[in-house]
Amino acid sequence: MNIVIHRGTKEIGGTCVELTTNKFRIIVDLGIPLVSDRKDQPFDSKVLEGKSVKQLLGLGVLPAVTGLYVGDEPRVDAVLISHSHLDHYGLLRYVHPDIPIYLSEGARELIKVSDIFTPYRTGDLTVRIVGNGKKFKVGGFEITAFLVDHSAFDALAFMIEADKARVFYSGDFRGHGRKSALFTRIIESPPKDIDCLLMEGSMLGRDEQIYKDEIAVEKGIKDVLENKSNIAFLFASSQNIDRLVSAYKACRKTGTTFVIDLYTAFILHRLEANTKSLPQFDWPNVRVKFFKFHADKIAEAGQEKLLYLFNKQKIEMEEIDRTKEKVLMILRDNSLFPRVIGHIHPIKGAQIIYSMWDGYLTDKFQGYCREKGIAIKQIHTSGHAIPKDLKAFAKALNPKVLVPIHTFHSERYGEMFDNVKVLEDGELWEVPV
Ligand SMILES: [Zn+2]
Known part of the structure; x- marks a missing residue:
């Protein structure tokens, strides 16, 4: 050969x-x-x-x-x-x-x-x-x-x-x-x-890893959730299923609402047939934030019925803001981020759990967060x-x-x-x- x-x-x-x-x-x-x-x-x-x-x-x-x-x-x-x-x-x-x-x-x-x-x-x-x-x-x-x-x-x-x-x-x-x-x-x-x-x-x-495994990551997220007084954002790939599970478990243990977007809800739903143990949009402590971009994509793919399904667990920005000290919201460094934080009052004291490879974390974004009073904590394992x-x-x-x-x-x-x-x-x- x-x-x-x-x-x-x-x-x-x-x-x-x-x-x-x-x-x-x-x-x-x-x-x-x-x-x-x-x-x-x-x-x-x-x-x-x-x-x-x-x-x-x-x-x-x-x-x-x-x-x-x-x-x-x-x-x-x-x-x-x-x-x-x-x-x-x-x-x-x-x-x-x-x-x-x-x-x-x-x-x-x-x-x-x-x-x-x-x-x-x-x-x-x-x-x-x-x-x-x-x-x-x-x-x-x-x-x-x-x-x-x-x-x-x-x-x-x-x-x-x-x-x-x-x-x-x-x-x-x-x-x-x-x-x-x-x-x-x-x-x-x-x-x-x-x-x-x-x-x-x-x-x-x-370099050596700070968080040696996925269990240490779960614990790291839990520690943040236990001690926070404003909203926390999870910056992670929604296709990193292990990481979603770690975040979900940390939320369950701390009585935190895990706010996922439609994209994440869609992924977890598609994988449900494969693995029953993955958290889903209708599990306790999970809510779904609708963004038009994601909703349009799902509709274009001919899956509108899923939007009706996910709608049962929909959460609006007003409720996220009102309950922010008990919210972990999945988000990333894209155009949605400034829009979302515009609804959180005050945003000062919010935290980002940066849970992806730090090569993606730009100086520009770090500067932006500093200006807004948002702390970034890296919790990741390779x-x-x-x-x-x-x-x-x-x-x-x-x-x-x-x-x-x-x-x-x-x-x-x-x-x-x-x-x-x-x-x-x-x-x-x-x-x-
Ligand atoms: Zn790979």
């Missing part, structure tokens, strides 16, 4: 791996880059606008895989998507519609949600749903999906076998989320005889494995060769792990068996 990592040997984001045998070919992940070509700036997704497949191939944005994209004769047997983060699936919209896409049910739902609410449209795909521990065949490949703990809901790792070679692709994972049991399970009964492990290393080169867990993972899987992927620090793998082989983007490499 041959491997080409088209993007990801030395960067985080835009992951794409091609695996081939004599007759068959699959792609694992097809993400939007997070950094520019020279890796010194964020990737500007505007470069995608109005461009053809040919132009994007020419720019090196689309990985050079023949027979993968619309307009070409399909020559790829399947695309496997590990999870619903854009840097792993965001280029799917260019894939030939006849090529089947394998992903988890949760990933499919969240990709559909992003199709409705964001400019990233994947459009119509030929989807095949795969679940934890399920083996499936694609041409000469035999593939097993493993559910993993990650900040994306229902994330998968894949074991891929062909030509007597066995490759394990970790996808993005961690051992400190609400589903850490999934990590422990793989560590305690790992798949055997792995020839090659493609393992992410996002956390290499990053979606990615810390070095100790990466070591435990590599040790358990015990591969003949470990290949770095999804990292800015492939050079550190050699110091931390055994049998490391650093590839270059686009390099064709035969898996030794």
